[in-house]
Amino acid sequence: MLLKGGITVSGNRCKRKEILEIIENDARLNAEQIAAMLDMAEDEVVRIIKEMEEEKIIAGYFTVINWDKVGEEKGSAIIEVKITPQRDLGFDAVAMRICRFPEVKTVRLMSGAYDLVVYIEGQTMREVAAFVTQKLAPLEHVLSTATHFVLKTYKLQGTLVEEDGEEDRRLMITP
Amino acid sequence: MTNTTDWKAKINPLVLGIQPSGIRRFFDLVAEMKGVISLGVGEPDFVTPWHIREACMYSLEKGYTMYTSNHGLLELREAIARNIAAACGVAYNPRHEILITVGVSEGLDLAVRTILCPGDEVLIPEPSYVSYAPVTIMAGAKPVFLKTSAENGFRINAAMVEKAITPKTKALILCNPNNPTGATLDRKHLLEIAEVVRAHDLIFISDEIYGRLTYVGEHTCVPSLPGMRDRTILLDGFSKAYAMTGWRVGYAAGAQDFIAAMTKIHQYTMLCAPVTAQAAALEALRNGESGMKKMVDQYNRRRRLVIKAFHEMGLPCGEPRGAFYAFPDIRSTGLSSEDFAQQLLQEEKVAVVPGNAFGEQGEGFVRCSYSASINDLTEAFKRMNSFVRRRARKGQVLTFSPGKSGIKKEDICQTM
Numbered sequence: 001m002l003l004k005g006g007i008t009v010s011g012n013r014c015k016r017k018e019i020l021e022i023i024e025n026d027a028r029l030n031a032e033q034i035a036a037m038l039d040m041a042e043d044e045v046v047r048i049i050k051e052m053e054e055e056k057i058i059a060g061y062f063t064v065i066n067w068d069k070v071g072e073e074k075g076s077a078i079i080e081v082k083i084t085p086q087r088d089l090g091f092d093a094v095a096m097r098i099c100r101f102p103e104v105k106t107v108r109l110m111s112g113a114y115d116l117v118v119y120i121e122g123q124t125m126r127e128v129a130a131f132v133t134q135k136l137a138p139l140e141h142v143l144s145t146a147t148h149f150v151l152k153t154y155k156l157q158g159t160l161v162e163e164d165g166e167e168d169r170r171l172m173i174t175p
Numbered sequence: 176m177t178n179t180t181d182w183k184a185k186i187n188p189l190v191l192g193i194q195p196s197g198i199r200r201f202f203d204l205v206a207e208m209k210g211v212i213s214l215g216v217g218e219p220d221f222v223t224p225w226h227i228r229e230a231c232m233y234s235l236e237k238g239y240t241m242y243t244s245n246h247g248l249l250e251l252r253e254a255i256a257r258n259i260a261a262a263c264g265v266a267y268n269p270r271h272e273i274l275i276t277v278g279v280s281e282g283l284d285l286a287v288r289t290i291l292c293p294g295d296e297v298l299i300p301e302p303s304y305v306s307y308a309p310v311t312i313m314a315g316a317k318p319v320f321l322k323t324s325a326e327n328g329f330r331i332n333a334a335m336v337e338k339a340i341t342p343k344t345k346a347l348i349l350c351n352p353n354n355p356t357g358a359t360l361d362r363k364h365l366l367e368i369a370e371v372v373r374a375h376d377l378i379f380i381s382d383e384i385y386g387r388l389t390y391v392g393e394h395t396c397v398p399s400l401p402g403m404r405d406r407t408i409l410l411d412g413f414s415k416a417y418a419m420t421g422w423r424v425g426y427a428a429g430a431q432d433f434i435a436a437m438t439k440i441h442q443y444t445m446l447c448a449p450v451t452a453q454a455a456a457l458e459a460l461r462n463g464e465s466g467m468k469k470m471v472d473q474y475n476r477r478r479r480l481v482i483k484a485f486h487e488m489g490l491p492c493g494e495p496r497g498a499f500y501a502f503p504d505i506r507s508t509g510l511s512s513e514d515f516a517q518q519l520l521q522e523e524k525v526a527v528v529p530g531n532a533f534g535e536q537g538e539g540f541v542r543c544s545y546s547a548s549i550n551d552l553t554e555a556f557k558r559m560n561s562f563v564r565r566r567a568r569k570g571q572v573l574t575f576s577p578g579k580s581g582i583k584k585e586d587i588c589q590t591m
Contacts, residue, residue, distance in 0.1 A: 022476065029549065036483040037476035037549075166222045172526055173202040173215040175305045175354075 012048070015040065019048055020057070027061045066161040068153060075125035076105075079132060080114040080146040091115055094141045103131050114146070125149060193309050197532030201516060205526045212555040213526040214543040217354065219418035219499070223455070224466045227417065230458035231451050239450050245442040247275025247426070248453045254460040255426055263396030265404055271431040274438050275424065275448045275456075279384045282410040282427040283348075284310050285437040286380050290408075291316040295345040300331045302502075302533035302540075304354045304382070316345070322536050325504055328493050329356035333367035340375050347372055349397070350382040352389055352497025355533045355542035357478075359496040362395040369400045379407040384425070387416035387467065390475045391496040398428070405430040408437075415498075416467050417459040424452040474499050477545040477552060484556035488563050499546040502530065506539040508566040516541055522565075523558035 018038050022029060031049070035042040052058045067074040083094045091109055095116055099107050106119035118136070122128040128149070137145050153161055160166065183191070198215075205211055246252060252269035260266050267273050276282040283306060291297065293315035299307045301320040308318040319339050323329040336347060347368075352359045360368070372379050381397035398407040412425025427437055441447075459467075478495060485492035485503045492503035505515045512529035519525050528544075530537030545552060 021472075026549065033480065033549065033553065036480045039479050168220060170213075170216050170218055170220070171202065172205040172211060172213040173198055173528060174217040175196060175198045175528075175532075 015044075016048055016052060016057070019045065020052070023049075023058075064157045064159050064161075066153060066156065068161075073124055074121065075123070075128040076119070076121045076150045077128050077132070078148045078150065079118045079120065079136065080148075081116040081118055081136070082143040082145075083115050084141045084143060085115075086141065094139065097139060098136065101131070101135060103128075103135075189313055189315065193312060196305050197513075198305060198528055201513075201526075201528060201532070204517065205520060208520065208524060211520065211524045211526050212547070212551050212558070214545070214547060214552075214555055215526040215528045216544050216546055217500075218420040218546065219415060219470065220546045220548065221418040221470050223418050223422070224459075224463060226462055226466075227419070227455050227458045231455040234451060234454035239454055241450060243275075243447045243450050243453060245438055245447055246270075246273070247448055248450070248457065251275060251453050251457045251460075252426075254457055255428070258460055259396070259409075259428060263399040265396060265398045267428045268431070272428060272434050274427045274434050274441060275453060276410075276412075276427055276441065277425070277445055277448050278414060278423045279382060279410045279412045279425040280306060281423075281441070281445060282408075282412070282425050282437075283307070283380070283382065285440050286408045286410065286427060286433070287311055287314045287316070287346075287348075288440055289433060289436045290346055290378050290380075292345075294343060296341060296343040297345060298336060298339050298347040298377075300329075300349060300353070301535070302329070302353075302355055302530060302537035303348075304350050305533060307348050307350075308534075311348075317343075319344070320534065320536070323356075323358075324536060325491070325493060325540070329353060329358040329502065330360055330364065331368065332364060333371045336368055336371045340371070340377070344375065344377060346378040346380055348380040348382065350385070351397075352385040352394075354385065354498055355500050355528070355530065355537065356493070356502040357495025357498045357500045358493065358502075359389055359392065359394070361392055362400075365395050365397060366400055369397065369403050372406070373402050377406070379403060380410065381407050382410045384410070384412055384415050385498040386411065388471055388474060388499060389497040390471075390478060391494070394497070408433055413456050413459050416471070417456075417463055418470060419452075419455065419459065422449075422452040422455055424448050424456045474545065477547075477549065480549070480552060481543065481545045481556075484552075484560075488556070488560050489567070490563060499544055501543045501545060502537075502540050503543065504539060505541055505563075508563060509569070510566065512538050512541055519559060519562050523562050525555045525558050525562075 015038065019034060022034055022037060031042050031045040035045045083091060085091050086093055095107055095109060098104055098118060103120045103122055104118055105121050108117050109115065110117050120128055120131060122131060132145055132147050136142065155161065249269065252273040252275065255273055256267045256269040276285065287310045291314040295316040296319045297311045297316055298321055299318050301322050311318045321331045321335045321339055323331055379397055383396060386394040398404040398409050408427055408429040410425065410427055413419040413422065427434065481501045482492065482494060485501065490503040490505060492501055495501045508515060510518065512531045516527050516529040519527060528542040530540030530542060
């Protein structure tokens, strides 16, 4: 099957995957650079990225920040949440209610001892604790929560954030 | 009392006669500068994958701190034999036909010393890796260069090999894909070259360290060609594909007679490759394939970026099909390789390697390694572009004859 510009479905899928692999590691690369790296036309890269944004395959562009180094107090926690699934809706309706709080950064449905894992960030530990006790725990269908405060971050989004990361230690010129 | 002994006179004339690597001279210059983006590095910019480093640490915890057999760990040799069989369809007996070496560099030295007698001639493409000629000379033999150029894509062919053969010719050394040009030889051309090698009963020393880094077409392993297995000494290793340069571990594979003779030299000079590096290499072969392929994919993307950058800069550059080097033609700037590299470094703080470091056929070119991050490559090419444009404004072009060692004033003519 042909898509616009004579590209096959499988060819398009392959190009999508390659573009995603590139911007997953560095979202700052522009379409011109990506086009050169994949031997594609720049407007084709722009079109494919737009398609993937519309389909929510690309859900957003973020910066990996190690807030520990900014010097501001910032509290974050991982909360295990047990909930009662609802008829016809399962876990989704409650999960979506939790997602809508701006403090909540990540929500995932899990197998095992609890149902949802919720990652939240607040300005202080007190704010995080207040969110759990006042907003999350009292929600209808939430049976229990277990809160684990983050003490230190070592690796974030696949990136080492410690100072002794892996620098380029190569000699400047080698044969 | 003053010591007037001329110690230099006591040094082996063969060693005295060898020039230090041109790369070394340039290295000293670069080392003095700050803020340099280097495209002069002949090794991966990736750190060795963690699972390989972790396996090495585990081997230390388990007490692997001793000598191994001269041949190397049998488990590693078996894994290498399986790997070669799967990749090239060539079977080697891991007990007698594979030797673990301290990188391909040691493998090359062993191969050369094993087969060469004083007076023998060895065919070596030029430009090529800096070690081939010196190790040949140190073995008392004579390098005979097969001069390639941009016009033939820096590729040797059967006719060139045939023409250079004399009754003294003993071997051909070939690095495919090539360092510094990134040129590759496809199966058809290798078959034709192999036919000449067989017809003249030569030995083929095949350095395939960049074999896994082939981006266009498929890499052809020389011993897989008809009638070539037993007359080829295959040299390969883990440095480039698995980002393990500092581990210094490679291997030689070949007929039992060659490997036994090479092992004799190895056992008296090196004894064995470091056991920790061998343990790491074993892990690389067992579990490193997918990580290695991801690195190769990244090199390939950078390679395309580099081709485009040189095109936009107006510097002709043949498509590099393997390794991680591009070899652009800088003759239009009116500068020699060394002047280009030196002035680019001083004015724009970008380091490249002068092409003549790889033989006189490299004059008029520079080697740019794309084993660098996209950010560094983008910035380096931006700076290089400014440099080239400034030179273009000066309006000088060079009419250049490959092979000339220097640039003469009369070679420079004014453009419009």
